[in-house]
Each structure stands twice: as C-alpha cells, then as structure tokens.
Amino acid sequence: MLDPEIAGRVIAAVNERFDEQLAWTAELVRRPSLRTGEAGAQDLIEEALTGAGLDIDRWAIDSPELRAHQGYGPTTVDPAALENVVGTWHPPVERGRxxxxxxxVxxxxxxxxxxxSRSPWDASVVDGWLYGRGSADMKAGIGANLFALTALRTAxxxxxxxxxxxxxxxxxxxxxxxxxxxLRGYxxxxxxxxxxxxxKLVRANVGVLWFDVTVRGVPAHLRVMDTGQNAIDAAYTVMNDLRGLEAEWNRRKDRHRYFEDTEHPINFNFGVINGGDWPSSVPAQCTFTVRAAFYPGISAADAWAEIQETLAKSAARFDLPDAVVATPSGFFAEGYVLEEGSDAEAVLARSHERVFGSELESFTTPGYLDGRVFTLYGNMPCLVYGPVSEAIHGIDERVEVESIRRITTAIALFTAEWCGVEPQP
Ligand SMILES: [Zn+2]
Incomplete structure (x- = not known):
C-alpha cells in the first residue's frame, strides 16, 4: 500500500502541473499524426521524454523478425516512415517492479x-471537453503517461x-x-x-482482421447489359454473405467468456470501396476493404480460414475464374482476456478508488487494442484503462478534461506503488 502522505504529494503534484499537461496535450493534437505522418507528433513526444530525464530510443519499426511474427499485420505503406519512440527511466539501483x-500516436x-464544428486539429477546450482528432484516441493518454511521471518528479x-x-x-x-x-526487447x-x-478497465476484447476483397465482373455496353456481369452488384452479394458469417459468429457469443452479455460483440465493417470506371459500362471490378472481429482464444489464422470459406462459397455463385479474391491488408491480430486476480490489477484498483472514490469497473470491448501484444506475446498483465470520451473515430472527437486529470492521478499513484518510490536526492 502506498503511504498516504506520499499519495497526497503525488495527487497535489498532478494538480500543480495539470494546466501545463492540458496545454501540452492540445499541442500534440495540433500535430496531425495520420498513418505515416507521425514524425511531427513524435518529435514533440521525444522532446518531452528527454525533458523528463529519460533515455530515448527512436527507430523505424520494420524488421525481418517483425514480419515473421504470427501477430504481424501485413502493411500496405512504406515501413521506413513508421517510427516508434520509447523513453526509459533507469533507477540508479533497480529494486522495484x-x-x-x-x-x-x-x-x-x-x-x-x-x-x-471546428478544425479537427484545432484542439479547443469547450465546456470541459478537449476537442480534436486523436484528442481522446489517444493523445490524452500519452499526456497522462508522461505527466504521471512528471508528477512524481514534482513531488x-x-x-x-x-x-x-x-x-x-x-x-x-x-x-x-x-x-x-x-520484439526490440521492451x-x-x-x-x-x-x-x-x-x-474503466478492459477485461476482454476482440481480435481483428483487415482484408481486401476484389470481385470480378464482365464489362459490357448497356444496350447488351445482359451479356455482362456487374462487379458492383456481385460485391453486394459477397458483402451479404459476410454479413451472414457475422451473424453466425454473434450467435456463438455464449461460448465465449465475457462476451455472453455483449449485445453485438462481432462487428464487420465495409470501410472502403472502389468499383467501376464509367456510368454507362457494366463494371468489371469492385474492391472493398473489410474489418472483421473474432473472439479471443481463436487464432487469427483460424478466423481467416473461416472467412475464406465463406468467400469461396460466394465465389461459387459466379461463373468466372477468380470471381472473389481476398488478401489480408492490415490487422492479423488475436483478441485477449486480462485474467482476473493479478497484483497489477489490485494496485490499479486501489489507485482508482483513491481518486474516484468508487470501485474500479471492468468491461468487455468489441474493439482492437494493442494490449494483445503484451498479454499474448509478452506474458505481462496489460491494464487498458483511460478517460471518458465521445465520438472517437467520428466527428467532433473529444475527451473530458476532468477525466484526464483523474486518470493521470490514478496512473501516477499506480506507478508510485507498483514501481516503488524513494526521495529524489
Ligand atoms: Zn486507440
């Protein structure tokens, strides 16, 4: 248990630095970090981690080991543009966890x-909410991590x-x-x-697959439309078959711990679509990209095999070679369950209670989380836990300011108890 006097100092320190934290987080939101364009945001983070006295490691994430890993998602962008940043605190003598x-980012x-309502990169605070793309998902969280450590220093x-x-x-x-x-050793x-x-704390979440589907047709002039085969019409049929698989997987929820009470745990999304090239030609091709979820405990390879079976049945409806061709194009990721009863969870529950005055709740989420990497492949308890948000991945994404403060305080208290602290000489 954390000494109450130390806890009090940590809480005061988070509050003391909170305006600075909010301003820093807003600055991070103002640096757009769309895929392959993260460098500017990573620069700001690297600078802050350096300022916090951490040793910096920044590298482009591509490696043969990564590409060979079972949890690797096939990438469709230049990996040279993708850089991680890690800042490490090495205590003079490592005694704590x-x-x-x-x-x-x-x-x-x-x-x-x-x-x-305003530019997605504006990062305004209105009525107690910080707005902007990435404000909640998850630049507020990056700020919380950084300023939780800063608070210990301030204390x-x-x-x-x-x-x-x-x-x-x-x-x-x-x-x-x-x-x-x-894989780099962290x-x-x-x-x-x-x-x-x-x-809240995430107890369980789904695995996710991304894949591209190319549906073939036969182009024709509209005066002889019946001699063609419309690839866009055919794509609707294939999508409908995938909706059938989605419904079937949702019916199986009773077999999966923590998912029994989730309304619709398995969501398939047709997120991108392209097809045809001329309004007066029967389209020869339609491609669309799917995000599909599946239950933890099922490997990505097994989920993918079942999807391919469904697509093979779709293809059999059309009298064409390669009528439906699908390839993985992103997430190839299993879901995970955070096992109950870990010390880490107990420490977080205490920290949460001290800040919120209520018990830490856990829940099941039908979205992807990087927690699977640490849980499945790193064999460590991973606590996915963060602030109140609205409209993530939507319009006017926002994060509640007071929630950021409380989550930062809980993480600071967690860190102090989990790692242990000593007076700064
Ligand atoms: Zn996120």
Missing part, C-alpha cells in the same frame, strides 16, 4: 472536415523500478508498433495503456 506505459482520418520522488514510456505507431491499422517494441512486470475507456 518494472512498468511499460504505452500509448499510440497514430490517429484515424478525420472524415469530411466540413462536418466538424520530489523517483521510481525504484525501470519504466519505459512508449509512443507507438500503427495501432489503428496493424498493431505492428507495439509488437515491434516488444518487457516489464506490467503494462498500462490509457486508451479512452470511460474510466
């Missing part, structure tokens, strides 16, 4: 900017365990950033990821 504080596209304490603060790329598309950090006794989880 070690910790990874992880966050992803990449953000998803904004959608039509004219739908937003004239230093951790007695090793700490790695990670700012990774690729969380929104492959999960390769956190995987690359693990392990610890526990990991915290402050994703926007409404002040």
């Amino acid at each position: 070690s910790l990874i504080l992880n966050g992803h 990449d953000v998803v596209p904004t959608g039509p900017e004219e739908y937003w 004239e304490l230093r951790p007695t365990g090793r700490i790695h603060v990670q700012s990774v790329v690729e969380e929104e598309c492959t999960g390769n950033g956190s995987l690359a950090a693990l 392990t610890a006794d526990a990991c915290v990821i402050p994703e926007p989880e409404d002040d």
Whole structure:
C-alpha cells in the first residue's frame, strides 16, 4: 500500500502541473499524426521524454523478425516512415517492479472536415471537453503517461523500478508498433495503456482482421447489359454473405467468456470501396476493404480460414475464374482476456478508488487494442484503462478534461506503488 502522505504529494503534484499537461496535450493534437505522418507528433513526444530525464530510443519499426511474427499485420505503406519512440527511466539501483506505459500516436482520418464544428486539429477546450482528432484516441493518454511521471518528479520522488514510456505507431491499422517494441526487447512486470475507456478497465476484447476483397465482373455496353456481369452488384452479394458469417459468429457469443452479455460483440465493417470506371459500362471490378472481429482464444489464422470459406462459397455463385479474391491488408491480430486476480490489477484498483472514490469497473470491448501484444506475446498483465470520451473515430472527437486529470492521478499513484518510490536526492 502506498503511504498516504506520499499519495497526497503525488495527487497535489498532478494538480500543480495539470494546466501545463492540458496545454501540452492540445499541442500534440495540433500535430496531425495520420498513418505515416507521425514524425511531427513524435518529435514533440521525444522532446518531452528527454525533458523528463529519460533515455530515448527512436527507430523505424520494420524488421525481418517483425514480419515473421504470427501477430504481424501485413502493411500496405512504406515501413521506413513508421517510427516508434520509447523513453526509459533507469533507477540508479533497480529494486522495484518494472512498468511499460504505452500509448499510440497514430490517429484515424478525420472524415469530411466540413462536418466538424471546428478544425479537427484545432484542439479547443469547450465546456470541459478537449476537442480534436486523436484528442481522446489517444493523445490524452500519452499526456497522462508522461505527466504521471512528471508528477512524481514534482513531488520530489523517483521510481525504484525501470519504466519505459512508449509512443507507438500503427495501432489503428496493424498493431505492428507495439509488437515491434516488444520484439526490440521492451518487457516489464506490467503494462498500462490509457486508451479512452470511460474510466474503466478492459477485461476482454476482440481480435481483428483487415482484408481486401476484389470481385470480378464482365464489362459490357448497356444496350447488351445482359451479356455482362456487374462487379458492383456481385460485391453486394459477397458483402451479404459476410454479413451472414457475422451473424453466425454473434450467435456463438455464449461460448465465449465475457462476451455472453455483449449485445453485438462481432462487428464487420465495409470501410472502403472502389468499383467501376464509367456510368454507362457494366463494371468489371469492385474492391472493398473489410474489418472483421473474432473472439479471443481463436487464432487469427483460424478466423481467416473461416472467412475464406465463406468467400469461396460466394465465389461459387459466379461463373468466372477468380470471381472473389481476398488478401489480408492490415490487422492479423488475436483478441485477449486480462485474467482476473493479478497484483497489477489490485494496485490499479486501489489507485482508482483513491481518486474516484468508487470501485474500479471492468468491461468487455468489441474493439482492437494493442494490449494483445503484451498479454499474448509478452506474458505481462496489460491494464487498458483511460478517460471518458465521445465520438472517437467520428466527428467532433473529444475527451473530458476532468477525466484526464483523474486518470493521470490514478496512473501516477499506480506507478508510485507498483514501481516503488524513494526521495529524489
Ligand atoms: Zn486507440
């Protein structure tokens, strides 16, 4: 248990630095970090980690080892543009437990900017919410990790365990950033990821696959339309077959611990589509990209095999060679369950209770999380726990300011108790 006097100093220190934290987080939101464009945001983070007295490691994440890993997501971009940043605190004598504080710097596209109330990169605070693409998912969390450590320093304490603060790329598309950090040798006794989880702890989440589907047709002039085969019409049929598989997987939820009470745990999304080249020609081709979820405990390879079976049945409806061809194009990632009863969870529960005055709740989420990397391949408890948000991946994404303060305080208290602290000489 953390000494109450020390806890009080840590809480005061978070509050003392909170305005600075909010301003820093807003500056981070103002640096767009869309896929392959993360460098400017990583520069700001690297500078802050350096200022916090950490040793910096920044590298392009590509490696043969990464590409060979079972959790690797096939990438469709130039990996040379993808850089992780890790800042490490080495205590003079390592006596406490070690910790990874992880966050992803990449953000998803904004959608039509004219739908937003203000620029997605404006980072205004309005009525207690910080707005902007990535504000909640998850630049507020990166700020929480950084300023939790800053608070310990401000309270004239230093951790007695090793700490790695990670700012990774690729969380929104492959999960390769956190995987690359693990393969580079970063392990610890526990990991915290402050994703926007409404002040709760993630107990279980789904695995995710991304794949491209190319549907073939036969082009023809419209005066002889019946001699053609419309690839866009055919794509609807294939999508409908995939919706059938989605429904079947949702019916199986009773077989999967923690998913029984989730309304619709398995979501397939047709996220991108392209087809045809002329309104008066029967289209020869339609391609679309799918995000599909599956339950933890099922390997990505097995889920993919079942999807391919469904697509083979679709293809058999059309009398054409290569009528439906699918290839993985991103996430190839299993889901995971955070096993109950870990010491790390107990320490987080105490820290949460001290700040929130209520019990830490856990829940099941039907979204992808990098937590799978640490849990499945790093054999460490990973606590995905973070602030209250609205409209992540949507329009006018925002994160509640007071929630950031409380989550930062809980992470600072967690770090102090988990790693141990001693007076700063
Ligand atoms: Zn996220």
